[in-house]
Amino acid sequence: MSAADVAQPAPVPQPATGAAPEPHAAPPAERGRTERRHGQVRGLGPGPVTRWAVAIVVGGLFALPILSMLEFTLRDGDGHSLARWAALLDPDNAARYAPLWQGLRNSLVLAAVTVAIVLLLLAPTMILVTLRFPALRRPLELVALLPISLPAIVLVVGLAPVYLFIGRTFGTGVWPLALAYGVTAMPYAYRAIQASIDATGVRTLAEAARTLGAGWPTVLLRVLAPNLRGGLLAASLISVAVVLGEFTIASLLARQNLQTALLVVNRQDAYAAVILSLLSLLLVLVLLLLIGRVGARGGRGARTEGP
Amino acid sequence: MTTVSEGTPTAPAVGVPARHEGRPDPARAPRPRTGLLAALGLVPFAAYVLLFLALPTALAVGTGFLDRDGGFTWHNLSALGDPVILRTFGASLWLSALTALIGAVLGAAVCYALLGLRSGHPARTLVEAASSVLAQFGGVTLAFAFIATIGLQGMVTVWLRDSFGLDIFASGAWIYDVPGLIAPYVYFQVPLMVITFLPALAGLQRQWYEAALTLGDTRAGFWRHVGLPVLAPSFLASLLLLFANAFSSFATAAALASQGAQIVPLQIRAALVSETVLGRQNLAGALALGMVVVMAVVMWLYSLVQRRAARWQP
Structure with a gap:
């Protein structure tokens, strides 16, 4: 998503509202009048009434479930209070919420390992392909984007025997699950990193560094990584967002993560589950806003470097 | 080398x-040595993709052709013709088609409302940020949100009951069945539509509109002769993407419908979970194969339509 934003440089040449003085050929007089009904020449866009109607109807419909969740967590008998939120932090309830904290810890471990897979496996391979095997770029893209059209539930059917083997060999710890998450996060991570690679002269930079006597580790860590940091950061953040929201694979392979824990705790204490859901939604919002900031900064940097 | x-x-x-x-x-x-070394550098990623993408996919699709002892058989595939399985595939297909259509129309309306705002406009930034969050907002959390809204004790349910004496569950607790999935699915379809369709709509050139007006066309005429024909492939491509999105979605349905197997992903869950009891793991393989076939057809159509849509992208 952010990759698409980055890849599209400033699409609208001039703001629609500032078009009044523009010397375009005069339309018939009567149409000029209707076009001017809202005070200025209208472009393609709808009038303010339509804009606001859509904003209120769709915005309202989309705010409703989130407001309902909030209202639900504030319910206290017939009235409303913050008691449910306070209960979450009460040490007396620690045992009841233990699965939740365990799930959160597991999800954070999984996020860390998944980010490691993206940064240490996917990113170096993409750089290597760009530098030495340009012919492999299309096949790599095909492979990296494939998981988007492969439903997680289908992947699980095939992963079940693989994880049966992994469980026997490496124990039933939670971290191996990140190997599967690396695959589900790969399309998003790939797009973010590729946008960054395309915006940076990776080959030129690498050759310049080699000419100046740098070895490959130096080229990767001290020349390319800092130049690609926007894309690498965006890829890491989107991977974290994907891992924190993952339910299908963990649930069917009988591993515990944040989402499966929410479902477990929901059976005993729906309020705690909904509060944690709200908080995780907020966390994802913050992560994606960060991606937006990173993407915007990366895009601007690339543009000033370009010419 | x-x-x-x-x-x-x-x-x-x-x-x-x-x-x-x-x-x-x-x-x-x-x-030559570095060339060989560079090729060796591809090995870890290749091994990873083979083990965690190619192998699971092959296993998922292949087990549908295996019997209990590992021999080749067509028998499991005949399960795809079973009336129960056919009905779940039907439910999955119409649920995906319906929510894709509603989501595409609503999402296109949102994109249209944003048309003409430049890319840094606060309203556009807000909608883009909200869409990227809500498109990720699937699964368990979304199920909770809708239980809190239109569940048996949900805010809207209670409000309708207390204010208007209207019981939306008079005909049964449909929220835990397929109709209950429509609203949550639309909730994640609309943001995806905004994300995928907004670039296409923003690519509509203002100059085309001005040219049309100069040549004596009207606003409605512009949309009929230029706007809609140019946008149609993009809209269709987004619609297909939304269909695939709904068809492959599992978590929301799993959290809402804790019993029963009304759609294909839930049927796969049932088949996977019961394997230890009934030894029917290969039914899951057959169902997975069915899903892969549907997804492949949809994504193939998508690439065809997308190629047409790309013609008008700036």
């Missing part, structure tokens, strides 16, 4: 530091 002769632009680059550092090797010697 054959790059020794043709790699003229890079050859001096490699050669220069070697000479300055006073390495004993002549500049030509390290090339």
Whole structure:
């Protein structure tokens, strides 16, 4: 998503509202009048009434479930209070919420390992392909984007025997699950990193560094990584967002993560589950806003470097 | 390895530091070795993709053809013709089609409302940020949100009951059945539509509109003759993407419908979970194969339509 934003440089040449003085050929007089009904020449866009109607109807419909969740967590008998939120932090309830904290810890471990897979496996391979095997770029893209059209539930059917083997060999710890998450996060991570690679002269930079006597580790860590940091950061953040929201694979392979824990705790204490859901939604919002900031900064940097 | 002769632009680059550092090797010697090393650098990723993408996919699709002892059989595939399985595939298909259509129309309306705002406009930034969050907002959390809204004790349910005496569950608790999935699915379809369709709509050139007006067309005429024909492939492509999105979605349905197997992903869950009891793991394989076939057809159509849509992208 952010990759698409980055890849599209400033699409609208001039703001629609500032078009009044523009010397375009005069339309018939009567149409000029209707076009001017809202005070200025209208472009393609709808009038303010339509804009606001859509904003209120769709915005309202989309705010409703989130407001309902909030209202639900504030319910206290017939009235409303913050008691449910306070209960979450009460040490007396620690045992009841233990699965939740365990799930959160597991999800954070999984996020860390998944980010490691993206940064240490996917990113170096993409750089290597760009530098030495340009012919492999299309096949790599095909492979990296494939998981988007492969439903997680289908992947699980095939992963079940693989994880049966992994469980026997490496124990039933939670971290191996990140190997599967690396695959589900790969399309998003790939797009973010590729946008960054395309915006940076990776080959030129690498050759310049080699000419100046740098070895490959130096080229990767001290020349390319800092130049690609926007894309690498965006890829890491989107991977974290994907891992924190993952339910299908963990649930069917009988591993515990944040989402499966929410479902477990929901059976005993729906309020705690909904509060944690709200908080995780907020966390994802913050992560994606960060991606937006990173993407915007990366895009601007690339543009000033370009010419 | 054959790059020794043709790699003229890079050859001096490699050669220069070697000479300055006073390495004993002549500049030509390290090339084949680094070529081999570079190829070795691809191995870890290739192994990873083979083990965690290719192998699971092959296993998922292949087990549909295996019987209990590992021999080849068509028997499991005949399960796809079973009336129960056919009904779940039907439910999955119409649920995906319906929510894709509603989501596409609502999402296109949102994109249209944003049309003409420049890319840094606060309203556009807000909608783009909200869409990217809500498109990720699937699964368990979304199920909770809708239980809190239109569940048996949900805010809207209670409000309708207390204010208007209207019981939306008079005909049964449909929220835990397929109709209950429509609203949550639309909730994640609309943001995806905004994300995928907004670039296409923003690519509609203002100059085309002005040209149409100059040539004596009207606003409605512009949309009929230029706007809609140009946008149609993009809209169709987004619609297909939304369909695939709904068809492959599992978590929301799993959290809402804790019992029963009304759609294909839930049927796969049932088949996977019961394997230890009934030894029917290969039914899951057959169902997975069915899903893959549907997804492949949808994504193939998508690539066809997308190629047409790309013609008008700036």
